[in-house]
Amino acid sequence: MTAREAYILFNMMEGIGPVRIRSLIEQLGSIEAIVEADETALRSARAVGPELAASIIRQRDALDPAAEEERADRLNARLITPLDAEYPEPLRTIYAPPLALYVKGTLVAKDRHAIALVGSRRTTHYGRSVADRLAYQLGCVGYTVVSGLARGIDTAAHQGALKSSGRTLAVLGGALDKLYPSENRPLAEAIEKQGAVLSEFPLGREPDRTTFPMRNRIVSGLSMGVVVVEANYKSGALHTADDALEQGRTVFAVPGRVDSPPSRGAHQLIKNGARLVEDVDDILKEFEFLVPSDKQQAQPHLTTRPEVQLSAEEQKIVKALWPGEQDVDALARAVDLPSARISALLIGLEMKKVVRMLPGRMVELIVRDTQ
Numbered sequence: 001m002t003a004r005e006a007y008i009l010f011n012m013m014e015g016i017g018p019v020r021i022r023s024l025i026e027q028l029g030s031i032e033a034i035v036e037a038d039e040t041a042l043r044s045a046r047a048v049g050p051e052l053a054a055s056i057i058r059q060r061d062a063l064d065p066a067a068e069e070e071r072a073d074r075l076n077a078r079l080i081t082p083l084d085a086e087y088p089e090p091l092r093t094i095y096a097p098p099l100a101l102y103v104k105g106t107l108v109a110k111d112r113h114a115i116a117l118v119g120s121r122r123t124t125h126y127g128r129s130v131a132d133r134l135a136y137q138l139g140c141v142g143y144t145v146v147s148g149l150a151r152g153i154d155t156a157a158h159q160g161a162l163k164s165s166g167r168t169l170a171v172l173g174g175a176l177d178k179l180y181p182s183e184n185r186p187l188a189e190a191i192e193k194q195g196a197v198l199s200e201f202p203l204g205r206e207p208d209r210t211t212f213p214m215r216n217r218i219v220s221g222l223s224m225g226v227v228v229v230e231a232n233y234k235s236g237a238l239h240t241a242d243d244a245l246e247q248g249r250t251v252f253a254v255p256g257r258v259d260s261p262p263s264r265g266a267h268q269l270i271k272n273g274a275r276l277v278e279d280v281d282d283i284l285k286e287f288e289f290l291v292p293s294d295k296q297q298a299q300p301h302l303t304t305r306p307e308v309q310l311s312a313e314e315q316k317i318v319k320a321l322w323p324g325e326q327d328v329d330a331l332a333r334a335v336d337l338p339s340a341r342i343s344a345l346l347i348g349l350e351m352k353k354v355v356r357m358l359p360g361r362m363v364e365l366i367v368r369d370t371q
Contacts, residue, residue, distance in 0.1 A: 006031040007081035008065035011099035012202040015055050018096040023047060071203050077104045077176050094221040094247050098200035102176045105196030111167065114144040115283060116223035118237040119153025119230040120262050125364050126324045127153055127230035127262060130254055132160035134227065137280040139166020146223050148173065148215060149184055153229045162190055169222060172199040173215040174207030216240040224287055225250035227277060231265030238265050250286055252277045313345055318354065321365035328361045
């Protein structure tokens with residue numbers, strides 16, 4: 001068995017992970033030596049008792065890494081180990097780098113300039129709008145957007161990056177053949193064309209409460225920084241922020257309404273020293289000396305999509321909605337136009353798919369890159 005196959009084999013095993021495998025490599029000399037070791041040698045290793053040694057022997061004889069690669073190939077996926085050049089460099093430096101990655105799509109060198117956008121599954125229109133906007137702008141200036149393909153903020157982040165024609169990586173909390181949530185399958189297929197969908201879990205592994213925290217360290221590990229858009233106190237996004245701090249990544253947080261539960265986690269992060277994010281410049285400034293200046297292209301404003309033509313009054317409405325959703329009366333006051341005129345303009349903007357009408361006479365901006 002080759003060293004590469006050994007990495008795939010141990011990644012398939014239950015009860016043993018990257019940290020213990022690294023310890024065994026240090027003790028036995030190589031990953032091939034772990035494959036060849038008998039039960040006595042394994043039992044004598046540090047942090048490996050009789051039970052684990054017997055489990056390793058049993059699983060080693062039952063699992064077939066070559067067959068696993070064939071199954072991945074049938075899914076149009078491939079396996080990448082730390083021995084492969086395609087393995088993401090940022091992951092090599094984290095505490096528990098995955099032994100193998102199942103990948104659909106492409107991983108490229110420019111992905112080292114990546115920012116993770118994460119947050120709650122149950123979110124607000126404001127949170128989704130901010131995630132979409134930040135991801136869009138990051139994609140336009142050349143950053144890869146990383147998230148977890150979950151409902152809510154993750155979905156908005158991937159969608160925003162795709163709209164920018166930029167790259168995005170989705171790290172799953174289960175196997176590639178157990179995609180969750182299932183309604184995001186079309187989104188995953190779109191991501192494969194502009195980035196990659198990846199997982200460390202062997203095929204057949206269902207997502208559960210243990211897999212998502214494991215996934216989070218990869219989301220942060222792939223990234224230069226993690227932006228938490230909305231998160232309550234128990235959100236997995238805060239676990240990702242914790243992983244980011246342990247990995248030496250920068251943590252950012254977007255403030256929200258003080259009476260909104262989904263904002264409490266982000267506010268707590270800011271109290272604890274996370275960088276406050278009001279717009280994309282707050283993120284870009286943090287890395288201006290790390291990312292070459294030719295990558296920091298001018299960020300998109302309201303004049304980058306000529307196919308959407310707006311009048312001067314419509315432009316005023318779009319700019320007024322940039323900070324977030326508003327009710328119609330407040331919007332009329334903000335742009336100093338009569339309510340009847342605002343209503344007529346909103347109908348036109350809704351037909352152009354620039355704004356969306358929400359319950360309670362609220363208006364939300366959908367497209368910000370209009371002319």
